[in-house]
Amino acid sequence: MMIHQKIVVAMGLWTSLCLILVSGHNLELFGILLLIGILISRELTSTYTDLITGDRMDTFIYIGIIFFVAVVSRRILNILEII
Amino acid sequence: MKIGDLKKPEYLSKVFGTIFIVLSIYLFISTENMNIAFGSLFIGVITIVILHFKTVEKSTAESMLESSVLPLNDLIGDLDLKGDGVYIPPGKNLSSSRTYIPAGDFKGLPDIYDEMTIITGGVGRTGISLKPLGAPIVSEAKIRMESDLDGVGIEGAREGMGILTHGLSLAKSFSFREDEGQFKLRITHDGYNDYCEGLRKYSTKLCTRTGCPICSAYLTCASEGMKTPLRVVEFEKEDKHIKYTLEDVS
Numbered sequence: 522m523m524i525h526q527k528i529v530v531a532m533g534l535w536t537s538l539c540l541i542l543v544s545g546h547n548l549e550l551f552g553i554l555l556l557i558g559i560l561i562s563r564e565l566t567s568t569y570t571d572l573i574t575g576d577r578m579d580t581f582i583y584i585g586i587i588f589f590v591a592v593v594s595r596r597i598l599n600i601l602e603i604i
Numbered sequence: 605m606k607i608g609d610l611k612k613p614e615y616l617s618k619v620f621g622t623i624f625i626v627l628s629i630y631l632f633i634s635t636e637n638m639n640i641a642f643g644s645l646f647i648g649v650i651t652i653v654i655l656h657f658k659t660v661e662k663s664t665a666e667s668m669l670e671s672s673v674l675p676l677n678d679l680i681g682d683l684d685l686k687g688d689g690v691y692i693p694p695g696k697n698l699s700s701s702r703t704y705i706p707a708g709d710f711k712g713l714p715d716i717y718d719e720m721t722i723i724t725g726g727v728g729r730t731g732i733s734l735k736p737l738g739a740p741i742v743s744e745a746k747i748r749m750e751s752d753l754d755g756v757g758i759e760g761a762r763e764g765m766g767i768l769t770h771g772l773s774l775a776k777s778f779s780f781r782e783d784e785g786q787f788k789l790r791i792t793h794d795g796y797n798d799y800c801e802g803l804r805k806y807s808t809k810l811c812t813r814t815g816c817p818i819c820s821a822y823l824t825c826a827s828e829g830m831k832t833p834l835r836v837v838e839f840e841k842e843d844k845h846i847k848y849t850l851e852d853v854s
Contacts, residue, residue, distance in 0.1 A: 523773050525654050526613070532650050536643045543639060551639045555646055568763070569771035571748060577653050 524569045528562055528578070535562075549592045556585035617655035624648030666799040669817055672737060673803060677810045680705060680732070687731060688812040688836040690853060691827035692716060694754065701739055701824050704833075705813050706731040713833055713853060737814055738821025744772065745825070753828040758782060761829025765822055774818050776844070780826060787834060787850040791822055797844050804841065811846075812839045819846060826850065 522530075535558040543551045563578045570578070609615050625648035631641035687706030690713065694700055697717045704716060704723065707730040714725025716733045723731050736742075745767040746752060753764050761780060768774045776794035780787065793800055796818055803816055810816065815823055827834045830852070838849035 523657070524771055525657065529617075529651050529654050533647050536647055540639055540643050548638045548642060551642060555643075568749060569767055571771075573656065574654060577656070581650065581653075 524566060525574050528566060528570075528574075531562055532558060552585070552588050553592065556582070556589055559585060613655060613659050614657060617651050621648045621652035621655075624651065662795070666796075666802075669799060670803065673810065673814070673816050674806065676734070676737070676814060677807050680813055681807070681809075683707075683732070685731060685813070688839075689814060689823075690833050690835040691736065691823045691850075692733075692833045693828045693831050695831075701736050701742075701828055702733045703736045703814055703820070704731055704733045710835060710853070734814065736820045736824045737817040738819070738824050741768065741772065741774070741817060741821040742824045742828070745821075753825060755831035756829050758830065761826050764825040764829055768821055768825065774821065778822065780822075785852070786837065787826060787830070787852070789822060789826060789848040789850060791819065791846040791848075793844040793846070800841075800846070811841070812836045819848070823848065823850070 536555060539551055539554040539558070543554065559578065559581050563575075563582060567575065610619065624644050628641045628645035628648060631637070631644060635641065684707075685705045686708050687710050690704040690706070690710065692698065692702045692704055692713070697715060699718055702716055704713065706728075708728065711728030714723050714729035714731075716723060720733055723729070723733050742753070742764070745764050748767050748771050749764060753760060756763070758780065765778050765780055769776070769778050773794070774796065775791045777792045779790045782788075800816065800818070803810055811819060814820060823834065823836075832852050832854045834850040835853045836848060837851045838847075840847040
């Protein structure tokens with residue numbers, strides 16, 4: 522099995538595990554767990570992946586970070602009772 | 605695109621990815637459990653985006669690999685070169701790695717330059733110098749490493765071989781270690797064992813001279829990492845395991 526196939530299989534298994542762990546309706550926590558999964562797989566495979574795959578995984582990470590910032594901002598605004 | 609192309613991994617991944625995305629849209633619309641819909645969307649998109657490589661049939665890839673080895677092996681056989689290969693890293697006279705095959709028993713390295721193929725360095729120092737068959741594969745590994753192998757030591761050589769093994773899927777596993785002044789390299793084949801056996805039926809001397817592109821890539825990685833010429837002293841093939849014993853001849 523090639524390295525990018527292993528990445529996809531690992532992410533599929535991680536997503537399934539997260540679905541079991543976050544069985545309720547907490548989309549924020551689920552999204553953050555997916556971000557953690559992709560960050561770990563990027564770090565573990567960084568030397569073995571080619572540049573194109575690395576760049577594409579980075580794109581997922583950037584989207585995940587934007588999502589994370591949005592979640593944190595929403596929580597802060599909630600605590601401050603602005604929204 | 606033909607219907608038969610759908611069996612190829614790059615198209616199959618797009619089919620599976622699309623199924624997951626369509627499923628996620630259905631789940632977004634019809635259920636309240638957003639996690640399953642979001643997870644399905646994530647798997648669909650990551651399958652399409654990450655599995656992007658074009659692939660060729662295994663038999664085609666093996667034939668292409670053989671096409672570079674067999675004519676070279678015939679040429680070396682006709683020249684009646686008796687020595688085993690010496691893998692030389694880039695140095696003062698060389699801008700890239702070379703494989704030197706002595707005409708007779710090895711009695712020291714002659715002066716080798718980039719533009720020389722036939723080496724006539726005096727008694728016991730005659731032979732041919734070729735670019736290693738695995739050099740383009742090592743170049744790909746260096747691009748992935750984002751650094752050079754030039755004298756990085758045994759750990760660096762192992763890192764390069766790790767990319768050949770896990771990044772480029774050339775073998776199942778490898779080990780490279782120093783043992784009483786010699787270097788032991790062991791490669792365990794996975795998908796390319798039939799290709800290796802096929803070449804060895806054609807010529808068993810091939811492995812100790814130039815090696816196939818796969819073994820040559822590992823040996824080039826070893827010599828560049830150690831920044832020292834390494835001569836093949838012993839070779840053994842046992843099931844899927846290839847064992848090289850290498851000697852530093854600097």
